[in-house]
Amino acid sequence: MRRIESYKVLSEVYFKDRHAHLVLKELDLSSEDQAFVSALVYTTLQHSLYLDYQFEDFVDAKLPEAVKLIIKMGCAQIFKMDKIPDYAVVNESVDLAKRVKQHRYSGVVNAVLKRVIERGERPLEGNPLEQASIEYSMPLWILKLLSKQYDQAFAIGYAQYCQTIRPSYVRFNTLKPIAEIDDELFGTLNGHPIAKAPLFKSPVLREGYVLIQDINSQEVVKRMDLMENMRVLDCCCGPGTKTSQIAAMMNNTGHIDGVELYASRAQATEELMERANVHNASIHTSDVLDFTSETLYDRILVDAPCSGLGVISHKHDLRYHIKPSDLDDLVVLQKAMLAHVAPMVAVDGILVYSTCTLNKKENERQVADFLANHENYICLEAETMDPLQTQGDGFYIAKLKRTC
Template identity: 35%
Template sequence: MRSWVLEALIEVICHGQYSNLYLKHHLKECPSKDRALATHIFYGTLQNYGYLNYCVNQYVKKKIPNRVRILLLMSVYQLFFLDKVPAYAIVNEAVTLTKIKNPSLSGLVNAFLHRVKQKDILLPDQEEEALSILYSVPSWLVYMWKAQYGIQQTKTMLSWTQQILPIYVRRNALCSTIEDFENSMFTSIQDDLYIYHGNDVAAHPYYQQGKMSIQDIGSYEIACFVDAKPGMHVLDTCAAPGTKTMAMAERMKDTGQIVSVDLHAHRVQLIENDAKRLHLQIVKALCKDARDLENLGLFDRVLCDVPCSGYGILARKPDIRLRMKPEDMDALIPLQQDILERGSLHVKENGILVYSTCTINKKENEKQIQSFLKKHTDFVLLEEKTIFPNKGQDGFYMAKLEKQQDSLL
């Protein structure tokens, strides 16, 4: 099992694989009885990547191969954070795995793991720098969140970005009943959202029959926030893989039409495949740039769920931590503005425009809406909300704007 975790972490850390996609395609290679623990170690190591590296660096001063370093990281994670796993088992397995490809370093691994203690790890005196290390995020993010939301909210968010989130599924009410989900595999959360207590959702008959889909709480709330009614025409401008599109289509009782746009043809295919799996007829998927929506006409609802920095989903997608750069965030802001601008051109009078992100950053959220409203007096803000990372939930932002009638301008 630990051999599988090591190879999975190498793929994500060294070769740039996305953690969630890697699990989706490769978790089945891990013995079924070990999958829950393997997933826990995999995500936990990535979530604590910065802190674990800091711990290793305090003891290991020589340069070591990436494979051995990653093995030390996952082993330290288990020693520090998993109470029910015996220390001797962790150390013995690490030494065994080292001997396979790096036998000359097995003594170093053994000595380090016997010596390292969490209580001996010294953090900087500066609070922001200490938080950066402790929660494995760049110090600039800590300073930014502190400036925008205050130190207490920042500490709370950082704490929740370390949680291992459950798997959530959305019930397709069009081809299932509440009674179908009244068993030990599911725990009801809200409306048609459930915690799934299995490992491989895609292998469950309900998934294959179109009775359920994977969807997190924040993503589901955005789909509900759009408030698409049966018979409406809806535009989803950055739709792939289609999770919100499908939730809206189900809430619309598969009447009306949803035009779902994505830039890449292979991702458009994902939308089409999911609509087919869920037996939905009203979804029309198009390969288009969200900044070029000509000839699409006007819609009752337009959703701009824009590309963003993803700071709200660090728990769900911990590999974001490995590649976070402040300049990437700044580069996204003009793109977000363009998508919102183009999407607004396709809203009917009295129609609704929803802007959403999966990040916690006022530059990408509130300030984008403020800037848009200054340029567009024909839109009014009806509601906005920030969902901060908390127990069992990622962080999201959403704003609802209404297009006013010409006579009211």
């Protein structure tokens, strides 16, 4: 049962380009079964390329993808999950093949997994980037891009970083303060609060007293130089984490217009505003490019749609969804958004542009292009938040000021 559910989730991710966390939310399982399914799904995704490498030389390239997925799941249990005997993995995988209507290939699954077990871990081959791509399951094109824009050491270091267990950071909600914080729920890293395991089952998170927010994501709103009673536009605001931070930094004064294209994310933002005690925000379900305002804003945040190469460490399936061709389309969209909102900033107002990617075409080069086409703006500061140094996500933040 648990492996069938795992197979169904992974099929949605690999074959229909859905996101694993969304598919997992749809399951109705016991807590024990949910834990196993989640572990198998995320282990398979996190090590996907490595797992393919362990068996691909034993199978025909024309083998149905559904059968390859069954074998990959078996390899995940053999190489990356403890306490599951090899014989049990083989038997369960053969049974899974039969249960998902791949009876004719059950013998292939049995034979391939036995050969994988007999050989053990397959030695890596190729140049350093090719080996890192396999070992850390990072698509080679991403490693080449990062190696070219930064250097090979950073590219490999980041790939390794994305396979580690990272801390979860929280932000205390000053609009809904807690009189006493249970020390058992929180630790610190570099002076920043991090959530410990019990928090995820605690009402302090569920009721909006604290919010899960990456250490570098929190820096974005801090760069807006917010003051009370400002008028703020938050573009692409869903699911509302930064919107609530803006409200907190203005002490619920002034007004925030949050714009979100997708209705589900807009609804999630509205629900978070209620939970977090935010009273100064209006959420609009709209394309940013269609949104207009008769009055100017003191601050605008464009937390732009991007390739997400900076958040792969906790969104393991993202690396397999994004394609090189997607990057150019995103650059065009980002440019259009910046050009659309630029006239809405008041003179001496601030426009903050941020992404959660490490791709310089979406970051430094995007901002350079904007400044070249908008002589009434200057860049006050710009920074790439290095995940290897900060132990957070990879973010880019540029603070731009309208001068006239």
